[in-house]
Amino acid sequence: MGRMDKRSLRNNGSNQTIPPLRLLIIGQKRTGRSSTANTILGKDVFDTWGGAMSTVAHGESEGQNLMIVDCCGWGTDENMVPKPEKLELFHALSLCDPGPHVLLLVVPLLNFGPSERSAIQKRMEILTEGVWRHTMVLFTLGDRLRGCSIQEHIQASGKDLQWLMEKCRYRYHVLNNKEAQDRRQVCALLEQAEDLLIENGGWHFSLHMYCRLEEEWSRREREMKERNQERQSSQGLVVVSNHSRQGG
Ligand SMILES: Nc1nc2c(ncn2[C@@H]2O[C@H](COP(=O)(O)OP(=O)(O)O)[C@@H](O)[C@H]2O)c(=O)[nH]1
Ligand SMILES: [Mg+2]
Missing domain, CATH: 1.10.287 (Helix Hairpins)
Incomplete structure (x- = not known):
């Protein structure tokens, strides 16, 4: 199915303006969340230095009407989620009102061990088990793969990344934010996000x-x-x- 067909499916076949695809970008601090949002939109909208607040931007990219919320970065506490972080997460959700179609969980292509796993797990638990249905992993630092394929990287990493892959049903995409002009990576990502939305019957989280x-x-x-x-x-x-x- 082509992207136009998928979109008209989302719009019940009508040709009226299609509501924007709402993406919520989550993940730990300094993992490339804002850079990812900028790469997707094809322009520097989000502040890549710090930015403690969740921010929202609207735009069009690759023929797709988008609304992107860059959620305030998560901390690394593995045992409990500090209350301000929880509140910020709810705030980011409310910015996506009535809810994000797809959550992009940003994970840098670096070591992923037990502490990364539990930090993510604790924060996703706040959003309930149902959130995984709407989530895909977005690997940043795609330039670090060099000759290696992402499949090889996943296979070579330990059970913690395997856990994450299973939670997201092996839905993932790699971005190299240093090559934001490479639009093929963005097209492929948007296509996958749209597939996920169709899988969920058009329902947002x-x-x-x-x-x-x-x-x-x-x-x-x-x-x-x-x-x-x-x-x-x-x-x-x-x-x-x-x-x-x-x-x-
Ligand atoms: N090499 C490389 N650097 C990246 C990539 N994505 C982000 N960065 C860098 O990582 C740093 C943190 O990025 P930022 O988007 O601000 O992270 P955030 O805190 O999660 O929003 C910045 O210096 C970015 O230039 C990538 O795909 N490749
Ligand atoms: Mg940021």
Whole structure:
């Protein structure tokens, strides 16, 4: 399916202006998040030096109408997420209102070990398990691959990166932000983002919705457990009464 077809699918086949594809860029500080946002938009909109606030920009790139939110960078605390970081994450989400279509989790092509894994895991947990459905890994520092392919890099790295790959169902893309003029890498990324959106039936991620779903699931699970317990205990009672009859 061509990109135009995919887009008209997103717009229920009508030719009216297609609402922008909303991308939320997340990841740790100094990993190339703002550079990535700039590469995608094809211009320097986001401040690549510091920038402690989440920022939003609209633009068109490769024929695609886009809204990009550059989320404030995550810290490296592996054990708990500091409250200001949590609040900033919610703020970034609200900037994508009603919710991002795709989350780009920026991971630099450097060592990825247990501490990188738990720092990411802790922050993604805040967004609930459902967020993974809308997330793809965006590897930056693509220039560091040199002769090696990304598949080789993934295979050669340990179980922590494997974990991340599985969480994202092997959806990933490599960007070299030092070659922002190479638009093929951007086209391929946007195409993949669009595929992910189609996979999700056109649905964006909404924390509110997933929280309600999770509540609903745990409620059903609780009810099922209670019903099982009731059944077991009533069977238990039968056994006990049989016993007492036999015994007495
Ligand atoms: N070599 C190389 N450097 C990059 C790449 N992406 C980002 N950088 C550099 O990494 C540094 C941090 O980038 P920035 O976008 O500000 O990171 P952020 O803090 O995550 O927003 C900057 O000096 C960028 O020039 C890349 O693909 N290749
Ligand atoms: Mg930045």
